[in-house]
Amino acid sequence: MKELKFLAQESNAEPQHTVTITKDKNNLTARCTCPRGGVGHICRHRISILAGNSRMVIGDNVADVKRVEDWVVWSDVGVLIARLVDAQKRLQAVKSEAEKSTAAVNEAADEVRTVQRLLVRAIND
Numbered sequence: 777m778k779e780l781k782f783l784a785q786e787s788n789a790e791p792q793h794t795v796t797i798t799k800d801k802n803n804l805t806a807r808c809t810c811p812r813g814g815v816g817h818i819c820r821h822r823i824s825i826l827a828g829n830s831r832m833v834i835g836d837n838v839a840d841v842k843r844v845e846d847w848v849v850w851s852d853v854g855v856l857i858a859r860l861v862d863a864q865k866r867l868q869a870v871k872s873e874a875e876k877s878t879a880a881v882n883e884a885a886d887e888v889r890t891v892q893r894l895l896v897r898a899i900n901d
């Protein structure tokens with residue numbers, strides 16, 4: 777059994793949490809000391825590290841995140857982490873498109889109101 781511990785923090789405003797990744801053959805477990813870090817929950821600290829992202833890792837073992845990435849690829853959670861990262865990217869893209877659509881709808885509605893105001897003035901003069 778192999779184990780790696782990371783000190784993680786999403787931002788300076790957040791307290792530091794300890795993420796523990798354990799590899800036992802092809803079984804990988806990840807725990808975190810944050811409120812969403814226990815069994816039955818999922819937290820960003822663990823997902824980030826499992827996805828091979830060291831952005832939240834503080835301390836001197838940032839390079840160990842690469843070792844976790846290797847563990848994940850050969851574990852039971854590898855496919856799910858890859859799917860999650862993919863789904864998150866797709867969600868971000870769709871949200872971005874939705875924001876553009878909302879802006880376009882508002883712009884078109886503004887134009888309709890402006891023309892209606894002008895028309896009301898024109899037909900009443």
Ligand SMILES: [Zn+2]
Nearest residue numbers: 808810819821
């Ligand atoms: Zn956490």
